[in-house]
Amino acid sequence: MASKRLHNFKSYVPGTMFILPAFVLFAVFIFIPLIYGFVMSFTDYGGFNMKSNFIGFDNYSKLFHDDYFLISLKNNFIYTLLFVPLTMLLALLAAIALNNVLHLRKYLRMAFYFPQITSMVSIAIVWGLLLNPISGPINQMLKAIGISNPPEWLMSSSWALLAIVLVAVWKSFGYYMIILLAGIQGIPTHLYESAKLDGASKFQQFLYITLPSLSPTLFMVLILTIINSFQVFDLVSVMTNGGPGRSTNVLVFRIYQEAFMNYRMGYAAAMSTVLFLIIMIISLIQFKLEKKWVTY
Amino acid sequence: MLDVINKSKRSKLFYGLLLIVLVIFSIVTLFPFLWMISSSLRTDVDLFKNPMNWIPHTLYLDNYKEVWTAIPFAKYFFNTFKLSVIITVLQVIICSMSAYAFAKLKIPFKNVIFILFMTNLMMPWHSIMVPQFSVVSSLGLYNTHTGYILIQLFSGFGIFMMRQFFMGLPNELNEAARVDGYSEWKIFWKIMMPLSAPGLSTLGIFTFTFMWNDYLAPLIYLNDDALKTLQLGLKAFQTEHTTDYGLLMAGTVFATIPMVIVFLIGERFFIQSVATTGMKN
Numbered sequence: 266m267a268s269k270r271l272h273n274f275k276s277y278v279p280g281t282m283f284i285l286p287a288f289v290l291f292a293v294f295i296f297i298p299l300i301y302g303f304v305m306s307f308t309d310y311g312g313f314n315m316k317s318n319f320i321g322f323d324n325y326s327k328l329f330h331d332d333y334f335l336i337s338l339k340n341n342f343i344y345t346l347l348f349v350p351l352t353m354l355l356a357l358l359a360a361i362a363l364n365n366v367l368h369l370r371k372y373l374r375m376a377f378y379f380p381q382i383t384s385m386v387s388i389a390i391v392w393g394l395l396l397n398p399i400s401g402p403i404n405q406m407l408k409a410i411g412i413s414n415p416p417e418w419l420m421s422s423s424w425a426l427l428a429i430v431l432v433a434v435w436k437s438f439g440y441y442m443i444i445l446l447a448g449i450q451g452i453p454t455h456l457y458e459s460a461k462l463d464g465a466s467k468f469q470q471f472l473y474i475t476l477p478s479l480s481p482t483l484f485m486v487l488i489l490t491i492i493n494s495f496q497v498f499d500l501v502s503v504m505t506n507g508g509p510g511r512s513t514n515v516l517v518f519r520i521y522q523e524a525f526m527n528y529r530m531g532y533a534a535a536m537s538t539v540l541f542l543i544i545m546i547i548s549l550i551q552f553k554l555e556k557k558w559v560t561y
Numbered sequence: 562m563l564d565v566i567n568k569s570k571r572s573k574l575f576y577g578l579l580l581i582v583l584v585i586f587s588i589v590t591l592f593p594f595l596w597m598i599s600s601s602l603r604t605d606v607d608l609f610k611n612p613m614n615w616i617p618h619t620l621y622l623d624n625y626k627e628v629w630t631a632i633p634f635a636k637y638f639f640n641t642f643k644l645s646v647i648i649t650v651l652q653v654i655i656c657s658m659s660a661y662a663f664a665k666l667k668i669p670f671k672n673v674i675f676i677l678f679m680t681n682l683m684m685p686w687h688s689i690m691v692p693q694f695s696v697v698s699s700l701g702l703y704n705t706h707t708g709y710i711l712i713q714l715f716s717g718f719g720i721f722m723m724r725q726f727f728m729g730l731p732n733e734l735n736e737a738a739r740v741d742g743y744s745e746w747k748i749f750w751k752i753m754m755p756l757s758a759p760g761l762s763t764l765g766i767f768t769f770t771f772m773w774n775d776y777l778a779p780l781i782y783l784n785d786d787a788l789k790t791l792q793l794g795l796k797a798f799q800t801e802h803t804t805d806y807g808l809l810m811a812g813t814v815f816a817t818i819p820m821v822i823v824f825l826i827g828e829r830f831f832i833q834s835v836a837t838t839g840m841k842n
Contacts, residue, residue, distance in 0.1 A: 279745035280666030287659035288674070290715040294693060295681060302692035313698060362583055365576075369584065375828060376587035379594070382824045382831070384774035386792040387813040390799050391593045394600070394806055402596060435590065443835040496685050499776045503796055517687045517777075524691045525781055533691045541688040548683045 302541075305534040312528040324535035334536065336511050337519035340426060344515060345494040347430045352490050353483070355434060356441035361471070363442070364449050374446075378439035385436070385499030392432045393419065393504050419505055422512035429500050429513055437493070441486050448482030449475065481555075488551045492544055516540055594817075601625070601810035624811035631808060634815070636787065637794035642819075644706060644790065645772040648713045653765050656719030657757070661749055663720070664727035665735055681717030687777075694781055709782045713772065719764050722834075726760035727753060759833070766827040767834040773820060791816050 310317035395401050396418040407415035416424045456474050498517040507514035524533035602620050662668050702708030738748045776792045783789050
C-alpha cells in the first residue's frame with residue numbers, strides 16, 4: 266500500500282520538475298502581479314519604496330470624474346472603431362485577391378506582411394517624416410495633384426488620431442491577411458466544385474461558400490483586432506506623445522504616464538483594472554457568441 | 562462557343578487587372594521603406610530642396626558613418642542582440658519543457674495549471690505592467706537586464722504551440738525510450754527536441770522578432786544609458802535630432818536590417834507562427 270502510494274507520488278516527479286521553471290515564472294511575474302494590481306488599485310501607492318495607504322474605492326470614483334482619463338478612453342474607443350473594420354476589410358480583400366492570383370504570389374504575400382516584422386519605433390519615425398505637413402512627401406504629393414490645403418496630420422488635433430489609425434492598419438493588415446488566407450485555403454474544394462455544377466457565379470460562391478466557411482476565422486480576427494486595439498502605445502509614444510493637446514492620448518499611454526511619469530501607481534493600477542475588465546468582457550462575449558454567430 | 566471565348570478573354574483581362582492592382586498596392590505598402598532607404602542616402606539640403614526627387618543622383622553615404630558616433634549605436638545594438646538571444650533561447654527551452662510535461666507526463670492538477678497558463682493568451686501584458694514593475698523593483702531588479710529578461714521568459718503562446726507539437730509525436734517513442742532505460746530528461750533532449758526542430762524554429766523566430774522590436778517594456782525597465790536597447794536609442798535619437806532626416810533614416814535602416822535578414826531566412830516559419838495563431842482558438 267505504502268509502496269504503491271510512493272510509486273504514485275514518484276510518477277509525478279518528472280512532470281513536476283519539467284513544469285517547475287515555467288510555473289515559478291508564471292507565479293512571480295504574472296499571477297502575483299495580477300492579484301497585487303487589484304490590491305494596489307485600492308491604495309494611494311506612488312511607486313518604489315513610497316508608503317501607501319488603503320483608500321477604498323477612491324481611485325475608482327476619481328476615474329469617472331477624471332477628464333483626462335475619460336478622453337483617453339474615448340480616443341481609444343474611436344481608435345478601435347476605425348482600426349478594426351479598416352484592418353479587417355483590407356486583410357480580407359488582400360487575402361481573397363491573393364487566393365485568386367497565381368503569379369507573384371510569394372512576393373505579394375511577403376510585401377504585405379513585411380511591415381509587420383519591422384519595429385513600431387522605426388516605422389513610427391518614418392511615418393512621422395512622411396506625414397510632415399510641409400516637407401513630407403505625402404503632402405507634397407497631395408499638393409502636386411491639386412489639393413492646396415492638405416491636412417496637417419500629426420500637427421492637427423482633428424487629424425492626428427486618424428493618421429495613427431492609418432499607420433496601424435498599414436502595419437498590421439498583412440498579419441491578419443495571412444490568418445484569413447490560411448482560412449480560405451482550408452475551405453474544402455468540393456464545395457466550390459458542386460457550386461460550379463449548380464451554376465453559381467464567382468460572387469455567389471463567395472457569398473454562400475467562402476464567407477460562411479470563413480466565419481470562424483473572421484470572428485477570431487475580429488476579437489484579435491479589438492484586443493490589439495486596446496494595447497496601442499508605441500505609435501502614440503513616438504509619433505505624437507499623446508498630442509496635440511490630448512487628442513491622441515489612449516488608455517495604455519495614460520496608464521504609462523500616471524504610473525511611470527507622475528508616480529501615481531495606485532491610480533494607474535485602477536486604470537489597468539479598467540483595461541483588464543474591457544479585455545475580459547470582450548473575451549466573455551467571444552466565448553458566448555462563438556457558438557451562435559459562427560456558422561460552418 | 563463565342564460566348565465561352567468572350568468569357569475567357571474577359572476573365573483573363575480581369576486577372577491581369579487584379580495583378581496590376583495588387584502590384585501597385587504592394588509598392589504603396591513598401592513605399593515607406595523605399596523612402597527610408599532613399600532619404601538615408603541623401604543630404605538634408607537635397608531632401609528639403611527637392612522632396613519629390615526620390616531617386617538620389619549621387620549616393621551620400623556619410624549618414625551611415627555618422628550615425629555610429631551621433632549616438633552610442635554600437636552599444637544599443639549589442640544590448641538588443643544580447644537580450645534578444647538570451648530571452649529567445651531561455652524562453653524556447655522553458656516553454657518546451659513545460660509543454661512536454663503537459664503533452665506527455667503526469668502533473669498534479671494538470672488541467673487547472675494549463676488553464677491558468679492559457680489565461681496569459683487572453684490577458685494583455687499591459688494590464689499587469691504596473692504591478693509587475695512593482696514586484697520586479699521590490700526584488701531589486703529594476704534597471705537591470707536580469708529583471709527585463711525574467712519578465713519575458715514565460716509565454717502562454719509558446720507553451721501552447723510546443724504542446725501541440727509534442728502531442729503530434731507518437732507516445733510509442735517515449736515508451737520505447739523508457740524501456741531502453743532513458744530518463745525523461747534524456748528523452749526530452751535526445752528525442753523530443755530534435756524531432757520538434759520546425760516548431761522550435763517557429764517559436765524562436767517569433768520570440769526573437771518580438772524582443773528585437775520591443776519598446777514599452779525596455780522603456781519602463783531600463784533607465785541607464787548603458788543598458789538601453791536599439792528601440793529606445795532610436796526614440797531618443799528622434800527626440801534629439803528631429804531635423805536630421807538622413808541620419809535618422811540611416812539609423813532606422815540599421816535597426817531594420819537584422820529583421821529583414823531573419824525574415825528572408827525564416828519566412829515560412831513566420832507564416833507558420835501566424836497560422837498557429839489561427840489554431841489557438
